[in-house]
Amino acid sequence: MSVLSLHNISHAYFGRTVLDRVTLDVREGEIVALVGPSGCGKSTLIHIAARLIEAQRGRVASAYARHGMIFQEPRLMPWATAEDNIAYPLRLAGLGRHQRRARARHAADVVSLDRSDLGKYPVELSGGMRQRTAIARALVVEPDFVFFDEPFTALDVALKRQMQDxxxxxxxxxxxxxxxxxxxxxxxxxxxxRILVIDERVRGIAGERFIALPAGARDDAAVFATVQAYLKEDPLFAHIYDRDERLAS
Amino acid sequence: MTRFLLDRVGRLGRFLWSGWVGVAGLALFAAIWQQGHEAYGDFILPSPLTTLQATAELLRADETWRLAQATSARAIQGFLLTAVLGAVLGIAVGYSAAAMRLARPLLTIVMGVPPIAWIVLAMIWFGSSAGTVLTTTVVAAFPLVFANVAEAVAMRDRALEDMAKAFGAGPFQRLRTIVIRHVTGQYFPALAVALGSTFKVAVMAELLANIDGIGVALAMSRSNLDVAQSIAWVVIIVAVIFVVEYGVVQPVRAELERWREAARPWGVRR
Structure with missing residues (x-):
């Protein structure tokens, strides 16, 4: 059963078509990656899916109950403490103070954010802790769907790994x-x-690959071998590291 | 709870301690003043001590307190009206780019007209009444508050708003939880400036329109050529502004801007 489905989505910026009749489905419990060079429209697609922007044509249908979202930057409110930032979605949902506090603390534990850091303001936290806070904020609503908009691009390699784990x-x-x-x-x-490759030339999804590795067996060597195999042998991935900013802009 | 109280007490302590610098500045000012007094004599510029005595004498009279209260009441009325109007209209206009563009030239016109001209107009419209003072104070202080709020709303953080939207916040919730908090950063500094100008303009309007208050008292001591008393009245006005600003405006600002305090690295000299 699909929890999110986009049907025939088209979108253009100032007359330049970025997405043209894109259709995609996400099944229950499935994490789907959208990859592609910058400017290919993958960000636009996820913003449409998360209903941050309205698609010019097409339909978005969702069957999830609650969702969270993690952005590239942490996007924390500078005037609120880490705990209040984590609890923000609960505040929007109208939960009481005690319940908010309990659930925010639980979410902070999940992302191993220290209790003593919860009273701090974002400026007092390191980059990694800020992103942990943002992840906790997405998880605090106990979502059955999470949107990840290039969440770890700005982090260094070690931190990125921790966050992925x-x-x-x-x-x-x-x-x-x-x-x-x-x-x-x-x-x-x-x-x-499952990986969907977004390509600018087709203005949408160029193809998809199911990842053959079982979730428990993705150590560094296996991941590296899979990536190499995709890049060397699979024509679908031939262009994903093309980075022509002139085209992208 | 104790931590909460200790935090506030600490802030008050730091503020009082920073008062020493203020005292040093005042002492320097008094020294220059004394020099002027010695150069020009008692009639042109009475000494700081004489002025202080005149102030003390004024403070002993009940009449002074009545006048100060009358003037403050009018000025604070104008200030509150400015604060409310500036915030509400500023937010409304800041949301619309077209309204922003329309408002800019209007602001230039309103700010370009000198307060004294407004006083004359207000006197024609309202006569020598509290309405004149209220009108001129609001007209003098409103554009600043309004412009700051509208600008802050127009410059609001769209990324944060998108975040709120992603978590299901409607337009009103975004206004309440994101935009208003963002705007307060510009709102309170503008209010502090507006507070000073409402008092100044209120006294000016009272003086020119002959409305019972500090302005009239100032005019009387001028016609009596009592320079020490004139300056004493000025001292009283400044003291009233000081009390309102540091008693009301700054504490509220400090409470809302605690996170900025946290952003300050340790060991930075205040």
């Missing part, structure tokens, strides 16, 4: 489905069940 563990435990935008193929292979 965190997401993998959380997804396994909470069984949420997700849409994961990234331009890092290794990241897509590590965290997702």
């Amino acid at each position: 965190l997401v993998i563990a959380a997804a396994r435990q909470a069984r949420f489905a997700g849409l994961f935008v990234t331009h890092d193929l290794a990241e897509a292979v590590r965290v997702s069940d």
